[in-house]
Amino acid sequence: MNEPTSDYPVFLGSEIDQPAPERAYFHVLPVPYEKTVSYGGGTCLGPSAILKASWQLEKWDGKSQPCEQGIYTCEPVDCSVSPEQVVENIAAATTHIVKQGAMPVVLGGEHTVTYGVIKGLKAAGFDDFGIVQIDAHADLRDAYEGDPLSHASVMKRCVDMGIPLYQLGIRAFCEEEIAVRQQHNVYFQDADELVPQNIQAIELPADFPSRVFFTLDIDGMDPSVFPSTGTPVPGGLGWYQTLNLFESVAKQREIIGFDIMEFAPIEGFHAYDFAASLLTYKLMGITQRTQSSISQ
Template identity: 70%
Template sequence: MDDEKTIFLGSEIEQPRPEEALFHILPIPYEATVSYGGGTGKGPAAIIEASQQLETFDNFSSPCELGIYTRNAVDVSGKPEQVMDNITAATREILELGKMPVGIGGEHSVTWGVIKGYLDAGVEDFGVVQIDAHADLRDRYEGEKHSHASVMRLVVEAGIPLFQLGIRAYCEEEMGARDKYGVHYLDAHQLVPTNVQEFELPEDFPRKVFFTLDVDGIDPSVFPSTGTPVPGGLGWYQTLNLFESVARQREIIGFDLLEFAPIEGFHAYDFAAAQLLYKLMGIVQRNR
């Protein structure tokens, strides 16, 4: 990767050696099961390109001081099972280096491949915190198990504790799945009207947390650039503060940013997604 435009923040930093960087950016341009608007397959490249406009100082610290290594995009050709295997292998490789995966997608189904990478690498006793508009707890959607609408069902079926934030679109099946698998949640109607900025994870929630952030969890007034926008979502600072609330309570062992679908001609949203990703790195840096 010699072209700075293919490296996250490549306008400001050189690509380090993999062993020198904590954050390993993993582009996953997969788009196969989206059910409304498309374009998430173009999300990773747009975010990386927009990152060239970022400052290295995020107003509080310089996350790039911990090292950011941008990996080659995952091969997302082939059947869903093969794509998940490819994501799993890439994630496991990062973890075996002792580094932190930072996935950028792509549709939300890819999170299962990432989580499976943790399991295959022998990472034990961790939970998942999810920001999203949708519960993603269907057994399958349109006949597909590896669907963006079913990804969290795979997570909880694997026995991984889940805490959901900002959900405001779910069906009765998903309500039942929450009860069956003991899913914790604070839905949008509990967070947004009173502008909740922090919350307490249950005492028995694992000490290690993977954080998955679907941009449609944020209100479409901030991110209309997503395939399935739902009104009534989280605000910009609220999203950052909820992520930081988790980082203060637990160890973030990785995170992803998904379902970003660029809108041609509206580069402000590309930049916002790049800035969001970098600010999440900053929060991790300052809470280590």
């Protein structure tokens, strides 16, 4: 098997050639941004590690070949500028993907990245959509350590834009965030319900938008599955539970994109790099099999 030849190789490049952008449904966007992490670091290395590990994947994900829809790997977003400009860079890249008729698959980076993605979706013309979030943390603080662009404030930025939110697996939050949930009518099923009861599917409220962007913070999954994150919290979701919850959403709504955030590789433990890469490909596969909007 060939080895990746750059820090940001083509996703699944050992199995497929990089297609022309217009011939790919999935556009993988690496965003190696890390500024406001509040415990462990390393999320800026996540996108590269996921792309490199993808060279060990098989085309067949167990049920289908998601790569048949075309997977295009974009150039990484420039994260060397101010946080405000990084957000705008992410937004511009996301808008460009959507206007090509493709689905953004965004690899972070800290969770602040999602704010830029959401701004890009809005700019591309998606006015009515909701967010479904898997996370250990609510991320609903107005600011953390004085920074409104903190990873701990990303969902507050989104609900302030009027975007409906459904949170899954949360198990670390403060009183301020409980108040924000009430103020913005945030839907949720927290980890203390999902995990002990082994809930594998949710039913979205009837008034939840018909389009959904899905954001998956790696720390939403249990540290026994993914210790490779900066802010691990015990009591999280398992591997199959995470996939099944995503699929339950995808069967009910049109997925307009998804991201994998807060993956921080652990040097010498490549199993987690591979798991994050496989998770990305599995979500592509679920999307491929459930979304009628994907042209065959």
